[in-house]
Amino acid sequence: MAEIYKLIHPVKYFNDYISRNVRPDGRQFHEHRNIKLNVNSIKASEASGVVKCGNTTVICGIKLELATPKAEEPDSGFLVTNVELLPLCSSKFRPGPPSDYAQVVSNIVTDIVMNSECINLKDLCIVYDKLAWVLYCDIVCIDNDGGLIDACVMALISSLKTLTLPNVTYDPETEDIKVDITKRSPLKVNGLPVATSFAIFPFFEKSILLTDPSAYEEDMCGGNGANLIVCWNKGFLCGTQKFGGSTLSMEDEKQALKIAKQRTKLVEKLIETCIDNESK
Amino acid sequence: MGVEVDTKEFKLKPMKCEFNFLSKSDGSAILSQGETVTLVSVNGPLDIKMQSQSIEKSTLEVLFCTKGGKPSVADRYKESIIKQTCETAILGSLYPRSGITVTIQELEDYGGLLSCALNCTCLALLNSGLAMRFVFAAVSCAVDELGNIVLEPTQEQATSARALLNFVFESRNKNLLTGFSEGSYSESAYEEALERCRAASDLVFTFYRDIISKYSNVI
Numbered sequence: 001m002a003e004i005y006k007l008i009h010p011v012k013y014f015n016d017y018i019s020r021n022v023r024p025d026g027r028q029f030h031e032h033r034n035i036k037l038n039v040n041s042i043k044a045s046e047a048s049g050v051v052k053c054g055n056t057t058v059i060c061g062i063k064l065e066l067a068t069p070k071a072e073e074p075d076s077g078f079l080v081t082n083v084e085l086l087p088l089c090s091s092k093f094r095p096g097p098p099s100d101y102a103q104v105v106s107n108i109v110t111d112i113v114m115n116s117e118c119i120n121l122k123d124l125c126i127v128y129d130k131l132a133w134v135l136y137c138d139i140v141c142i143d144n145d146g147g148l149i150d151a152c153v154m155a156l157i158s159s160l161k162t163l164t165l166p167n168v169t170y171d172p173e174t175e176d177i178k179v180d181i182t183k184r185s186p187l188k189v190n191g192l193p194v195a196t197s198f199a200i201f202p203f204f205e206k207s208i209l210l211t212d213p214s215a216y217e218e219d220m221c222g223g224n225g226a227n228l229i230v231c232w233n234k235g236f237l238c239g240t241q242k243f244g245g246s247t248l249s250m251e252d253e254k255q256a257l258k259i260a261k262q263r264t265k266l267v268e269k270l271i272e273t274c275i276d277n278e279s280k
Numbered sequence: 281m282g283v284e285v286d287t288k289e290f291k292l293k294p295m296k297c298e299f300n301f302l303s304k305s306d307g308s309a310i311l312s313q314g315e316t317v318t319l320v321s322v323n324g325p326l327d328i329k330m331q332s333q334s335i336e337k338s339t340l341e342v343l344f345c346t347k348g349g350k351p352s353v354a355d356r357y358k359e360s361i362i363k364q365t366c367e368t369a370i371l372g373s374l375y376p377r378s379g380i381t382v383t384i385q386e387l388e389d390y391g392g393l394l395s396c397a398l399n400c401t402c403l404a405l406l407n408s409g410l411a412m413r414f415v416f417a418a419v420s421c422a423v424d425e426l427g428n429i430v431l432e433p434t435q436e437q438a439t440s441a442r443a444l445l446n447f448v449f450e451s452r453n454k455n456l457l458t459g460f461s462e463g464s465y466s467e468s469a470y471e472e473a474l475e476r477c478r479a480a481s482d483l484v485f486t487f488y489r490d491i492i493s494k495y496s497n498v499i
Binding site for chain 1: 356364443463465
């Protein structure tokens with residue numbers, strides 16, 4: 001019965017839940033979904049991580065390559081992040097070249113990692129102007145049920161945290177490169193950026209903040225994906241994005257920052273515990 | 281203007297605007313903010329392909345053309361920002377099964393391109409006569425190394441800044457409509473920047489009013 005009601009009166013169905021201070025999946029407004037994390041799941045890649053936030057599943061793998069640094073920045077390496085949204089993850093995506101939304105998500109994830117300065121690209125340089133590491137971070141979404149950016153950032157950061165770089169010796173005269181994969185040193189990761197998504201639902205004259213929205217909630221709130229993404233790293237904000245949905249008042253804004261801060265602490269603890277358990 | 285604004289504190293770059301710059305589009309505007317210039321053309325409501333029609337509201341298409349003309353991933357991101365902002369502002373439910381296209385051409389970029397593009401889009405939408413919920417104003421600011429906030433930074437200020445914050449406000453309650461940022465910054469800097477930009481958005485709305493009254497003889 002409820003399913004039919006949802007199809008005939010989609011907005012009223014959603015409003016009925018909101019007016020009773022509960023969300024259709026039974027969560028409170030500021031309750032986020034369970035998070036599951038696993039690192040080093042793909043043995044073929046240098047580092048990897050799988051994240052599950054509710055139904056949203058994202059997998060990240062990192063591949064290493066050697067290259068010559070750019071002429072403009074001879075002391076920097078490269079960090080290339082790419083998010084793929086395959087038809088597998090949602091009916092919204094079709095096979096073929098990356099959709100506009102996939103490009104936008106890719107761009108946001110790259111921005112968050114770059115803005116947080118958690119990876120110093122200078123650490124990736126091996127020999128000035130001659131040799132540097134390229135980290136290809138491929139993030140694939142397996143199941144998209146909202147809060148995609150959160151999951152992508154979490155998968156990426158936990159993979160970067162576990163990444164070890166092999167020792168490289170470079171002979172400047174013969175330009176001979178030797179890679180010793182038995183000796184490895186961990187990559188320095190400065191802080192732990194964590195993104196938190198919100199959907200903003202217009203409910204009469206108010207705006208209701210929904211933490212960690214599901215795909216259905218994102219659709220109901222309008223806009224493409226989550227409406228507000230807040231990203232914290234070491235007590236600093238490294239990205240606040242607000243797109244579409246209802247407008248945001250000052251109080252809601254402050255509340256969102258506070259909720260995101262709390263969730264960041266929890267996610268930080270989760271990533272650290274997971275990596276500790278893995279290394280034991 | 282009812283609110284007293286310290287003009288020295290809230291000085292925005294000089295804005296110049298011309299409507300109906302293009303003869304064949306339903307609405308067009310060219311706007312310069314300082315030395316940054318953008319040109320926007322709005323067409324709609326028009327006929328579109330069956331598969332992209334929506335029975336609930338008009339389908340909005342936004343195209344962002346850079347000066348170089350080469351499309352990139354960053355442009356898709358800009359398009360998405362402008363599209364989502366317009367989608368909330370336009371009363372799309374009045375034009376079901378039709379399309380609205382917004383084309384933005386970058387002419388000069390001396391910093392603050394995206395906020396200039398957003399303001400220009402709003403002016404072009406006003407010129408096209410499409411029904412809107414509210415008008416919107418984009419204001420950008422930079423947070424420098426010392427944590428000071430600079431409204432509408434120049435290009436040198438923007439490149440040396442720790443963070444760049446952009447906000448778009450709606451005209452009715454001055455609530456935040458869209459926001460995006462670069463770099464990292466503290467919570468207090470963010471809140472101060474938000475309030476400063478909110479106050480400065482008044483200047484943009486006043487500018488809109490001046491332009492409209494200049495072009496419409498009836499009012």
